[in-house]
Amino acid sequence: MSTAKTINLKNRPKGKPGLSDFNFTTSEVSELKDGEVLLQLTYVSVDPYLRGRMMDAESYIEPFELNKPIVSGCVAEVLESKASDLSSGDFVTGMLQWKEQQVANADNLKKVNPDQAPLSAYLGILGMTGLTAYFGLTDIGKPEAGETLLVSGAAGAVGTVVGQIGKILGMRVVGIAGSDEKIEMITSDFGYDEGINYKTTENMKQAIAKACPDGVDVYYDNVGGEISEAVLYNINKFSRTVVCGAISVYNKIELPKSTSVQPFLIKKSSSMQGFVIFDYKDRHPEGIRQLADWLQNGKLHYEETIQEGFDNIPQAFLDLFEGKNKGKMLVKV
Amino acid sequence: MSTAKTINLKNRPKGKPGLSDFNFTTSEVSELKDGEVLLQLTYVSVDPYLRGRMMDAESYIEPFELNKPIVSGCVAEVLESKASDLSSGDFVTGMLQWKEQQVANADNLKKVNPDQAPLSAYLGILGMTGLTAYFGLTDIGKPEAGETLLVSGAAGAVGTVVGQIGKILGMRVVGIAGSDEKIEMITSDFGYDEGINYKTTENMKQAIAKACPDGVDVYYDNVGGEISEAVLYNINKFSRTVVCGAISVYNKIELPKSTSVQPFLIKKSSSMQGFVIFDYKDRHPEGIRQLADWLQNGKLHYEETIQEGFDNIPQAFLDLFEGKNKGKMLVKV
Incomplete structure (x- = not known):
């Protein structure tokens, strides 16, 4: 029986996680049964929401x-198959363990086409990230042309897609991010009409009012915390807040007030x-269809930050909380 | 030109309002113009939300x-009319000034039938109170038979109606109120399955979990504050919170955390x-029709607390914050 390098959750982080919250082990790769495939990880997605899953039951x-191994969205290559619809050499996406080789049930995997888009795109713009942006904005945000869309975490993986979809739908789109470089990126590369650097802005309430002179109709919230407090003072009648993420509170030991x-x-x-x-x-197929269509028509761009090496997965995850990513953060194994 | 006794807002209350925040004046009753009526107040509704309107612009x-005179929902009798669809002796409801006699535009009034229901009902179960309960629960709460409905401020004007509608719709209904007497009332008179006295309960989070063993599907929130924090730990997947009132924060000088x-x-x-x-x-006519139907079929009961005398309106309002009302609080002028 073969073994594979595995990354486990060692401690439940108190406050900001660190490398010592993870440990590396070698664990068994089980025997293939019918309906299963042996996989080799290709790309691993690291995402802020994983921080929440590291907390215990009251979380x-x-x-x-x-x-036990941490699990996140991954692309993997099929090395061996006892499943009828997958063959050696196929690429799949699914929620997989941080384990270089592993056996998985084919029912929980989705085959992807490496010729249609780069493999990494299936973890980003055509994966959870793109779908999160798409369904959050269209289904919960109920956007209308001419309305104002405000996005926090605008330079992040989801935020860059949300802003572009907002523009496609005819909205005024304003983004909040944490550096001048990010503001430059979202306005130059992702079509945002205006950006607010919250780290250099003293009065967010006023800055939002200035950037959104007609008020905020849809607030796509990736961060929670103080930024979202300031937004409250600027929401319009019948406005919708899409609560997608709360990265600002994920590292807090107690939920903040x-x-x-x-x-x-x-x-x-x-x-x-x-x-x-x-x-x-x-509804994922509908979302992927729409996103792929926009992508092929040049209406959507994406950015990704790719780190290399299985051993660097924990550090890549930690880097998220330092804002070191532009767009989707991935590790190429 | 005649004059009438008027109650004005003298100060913007800091914290809990007091009698000194109001003053009594005698003010002119203007001449009747076409389309207007001269009214004599019959019933005045005092409501927690008025506290919010006493705060200033940052509110x-x-x-x-x-x-200037305070304005709230009132029933009044038409003394003189220059409006085609109203005659002397008719009764109307509308948002009226706390002024014994006043002139109002007939377009902003609705004629009510004193033979169909007691006049006070048009400020309660067939008025804003009943409609608030009805539309909040049915349109925002999207209730399903078999689900659990939790109501805060359950013994209040809106809460007693919400609970009964929940039962009509086949839900398990749990109420939160501030005295054993109120808990007895909601379970005996208003069909609540269970009640929680938050004043004598140490751990609201646990008490809610116990009273709602299948979790909370719809939370009809009349109070905000700490009670609503405890509810958060008990909400179900895809649950809906109807944010109707926040009486617990209306008297705070700064919005609480x-x-x-x-x-x-x-x-x-x-x-x-x-x-x-x-x-x-x-959609008010639809709501009134449904509520009147339930009322006539004996499916809805209501309670009201009626104080007497125009001069007692401010005190009746203050009594709301002491929880002295059961059901709708009114003043008979």
């Missing part, structure tokens, strides 16, 4: 088990709705 | 002007939506 996302949202929601007859992309499982 | 509800809702909304793909009853203006 707000189903936790990873300690001393923030200004109560309820009085704002009442005053503005406004809604906030959370979601995870799995809610739209049945 | 979250359009403010009342200082030294509370646990960030975003992580919970993400984890549970859950929504929170605020509203005011004016959003449903076009």
Whole structure:
């Protein structure tokens, strides 16, 4: 029986995670059964939401088990197959373990075409990232041409796609990000009409009011925390907040307090709705079709930050919280 | 030109309002013009949301002007009419000034039938209160038979109606209120399956979990604050929070901080939506029809607390924040 290098969750991080929260082991690769395939990891996606899954039961996302491999979206190559619809040499995506080689049930995998788009795109613009942007904005945000869309975490993987879809749909699009370089990127490369660098802005409430003179109709929230508090003062009547992420609170030991949202929601007859992309499982093909169409017509661009080497997966994950990524953060194994 | 006793907002209350925030004046009753009627107040509705309107511009509800009469929902009798569709002796409802006699435009009034229901009902179960319960629960809460409905402020004007509609629709209904007497009332008189006295409960998070063993599908929130924080830990996947009121924060000088809702909304793909009853203006007739139907079939009961005398309006308003009302609080002029 063969073995493979594996990255496990060693400790539940207190506050900001560190390398010592992970450990490397060598674990068995089980025997192939009918319906299963042996996979070699190709690309591993590291995402802020994984931080939530590292917390324990009182947390707000189903936790990873300690001393078990971490799981995230991956692209892998099929090395051996006992599944009828997959053959050696095929590439697939799925939620896979951080384990160089592993056996997986073919039912939980989706075959992807490396000729249609680069393999990494299936973890980004044509994967969870793109679908999260697409369904969050279109289904929850209910955007209308001429409305104002504000996006936090605008230079991140999801944010860069949200802004572009907003422009395709005819909205005024304003982004919030954490460096002048990122603001330059979202306005130059991703079509944002305007950007706000929250790290150099003293009064976010006023800055948002200035950048959104007609108020905010749709707020696509990737960060939560203080930025989202400032947004509350600028939402329009019947506005919609798409609650996609809360990276600003993922590293907090206790959930932080923030200004109560309820009085704002009442005053503005406004809604906030959370979601995870799995809610739209049945509609993924529709989303991929639309995104691929925009991509092929040159209406969508994407950026990715690719680090190399299986051993660097934990560091790549940690780098997310330092804002070191532009667009989707991936590790090429 | 005649004059009438008027109650004005004297100060913007800091914290809890007091009698000194109001003053009584005698002000002119203007001449009747075409399309107008001269009214005599019959019943005045005092409501928690008025507290929000007493705050100034940075507040979250359009403010009342200082030294101008306060306005709330009222029933009044037509004394004289220059409007084609109203005659002396008719009764109307509308947003009227706290002024014993006043002139109003007939377009902003709705004639009510004193033979169909007691006049006070048009400020309660067949008025804003009933409609707020009805549209909030049915349109935003999207209730399904068999689901669990949790109501805060359950013994209040809106809460007693919400609970009964929940039962009519086949839900398990749990209420939160502030005294054993109120809990007894909601379970005995208003059909609630269970009640939680938040004043005598140490751990609200656990108490809610116990009273709602299948979790909370719809939370009809009349209070905000700490109670609503405890509810967050008990919401189900795809649950809906109807943000109707936030009485617990209306008297705060600064908006309070509370646990960030975003992580919970993400984890549970859950929504929170605020509203005011004016959003449903076009659908009021539908709501009144349904409520009147339930009322006539004995499926809806209502309770009201009626104080007497124009001069007692401010005190009746203050009594709301002491929880002295059961059901709708009114003043008979």
